[in-house]
Amino acid sequence: MTRRRGRTTSGIELAIPPRPEYLQLVRAVVGAAAGTGPTGRTPPDPGRVADLRLVVSEAVTNAMEAQAAVGAPERILVRCRPEEGRIVVEIVDRGPGFDPDAVPDLPPVTDHERLDHESGLGLSLMDRLADGAVVETGPDGTLVRLTVDHS
Amino acid sequence: MTRRRGRTTSGIELAIPPRPEYLQLVRAVVGAAAGTGPTGRTPPDPGRVADLRLVVSEAVTNAMEAQAAVGAPERILVRCRPEEGRIVVEIVDRGPGFDPDAVPDLPPVTDHERLDHESGLGLSLMDRLADGAVVETGPDGTLVRLTVDHS
Amino acid sequence: MDTGVDGQVQFDVHRSSLAPAVPAGVVLRALGDLDMAGAPRLRSAVVTEVAAGARLLVLDLTGVDHLDSAGLGVVIGALRRLRAHDGDLRLVCPESRLRRVFEACDLDRILELHADVDAAVAEATVR
């Protein structure tokens, strides 16, 4: 896993305590950062900003759960970078990492046992609603890079 | 000047490009962070959150101007830390620093020449509306620490 | 009541009874953000109502600003709990913004999304 702590040259970076009450703040910041730019730049569609807020919320929720599992108090990083026609957000945690290929699939939605699973929707929501979702993970933590196009 | 780049254990940290269009985002984040906390914690008075947003906006404006003066592209840091009954915000820039004691006073408001000065109100607004304003400054940059009580 | 961004309510639940029209009917109206911070409160409200005998539960999401997988988990758990007692769950979710989240997980295939509480109740009592 690559971990970059240097200041990147563009976009914003937010570090938050790994606690659920900060999720709303993250969504507000990511939504705001997506719409902030020089005059004349075409802002992203509101629907895409909603998608961005949702997938980032999922990734930060997972980051919080991962750090809680190992009692890691470090702050979670959220980097938001505007690119031509799209927004890239990276979420970095200090949790124990995981094997994305080993995450079991949920039963089909029409199966009776589907209702036994209250969790397990986050990664699939990211896959469906983001235009790109890349996971770099290892024993020191996980970086999720989400890309959402402006339209 | 002390510069700490490590992760502090509580509160949020925001890094933004030194451009005016990010001021609104900073105010939104600081206002949100001031009101975010565990259930049961008494939130700050709305009037004090307004004061906080204003003084932080002034300090970040100065930080942007300072970096623009020397063409420093680094992002400006805004750290927001909730403490018992108050909020502490630190603004860190990579500008050229300055001597706060050498900043000239404005003419009295009733003087004719007062109108020749369109700038120069930021530091006095911080002094008047924050409950504490500390400046650590040197050739590598400036840290302004603003404290606003909850009520 | 948690407050967050700009003192805005993070999450809250309001309860009202549908009795006597629907004797074991209860409406839980969720307000604010139904995420990992808000979901536990709604889950415990659901558990309380089912334990107290509710058999038709209407979850009204009209006032929900944000819904993510943590909130969907509560909905799935509510459906399981009610079915275990031969009860039923009805959802009120008029906003296309939120409907989109159900659709992205195919949950709209097992749960109808109603425009308002009356529509949700009407369908239930017709049954």
Next chain:
Amino acid sequence: MDTGVDGQVQFDVHRSSLAPAVPAGVVLRALGDLDMAGAPRLRSAVVTEVAAGARLLVLDLTGVDHLDSAGLGVVIGALRRLRAHDGDLRLVCPESRLRRVFEACDLDRILELHADVDAAVAEATVR
């Protein structure tokens, strides 16, 4: 029109004329955040109006969400420019939240803050 946080307008200026009631009268209505990002636009609107002959300028800050020293600088510059042409500046600023900023700089001692455009104009024409 700049957009910022959640697509909200960052800053905009709307112009209307007070003629024929006040022949050289103009209202500039500021909307959004009057900070370092928004102030230059209002300053250039003021400069344009004075150059075009405005002598009674009403700055309406009713729609301003945030005002800081960058915005106060524009107000001071507007007063100077108008006085240099024997004109006058009138401020509309009904919100106590914004009044507080003027007061914190003692600017309320040299500029009256009116409740609405009519009050600002009335006082001006009485003179």
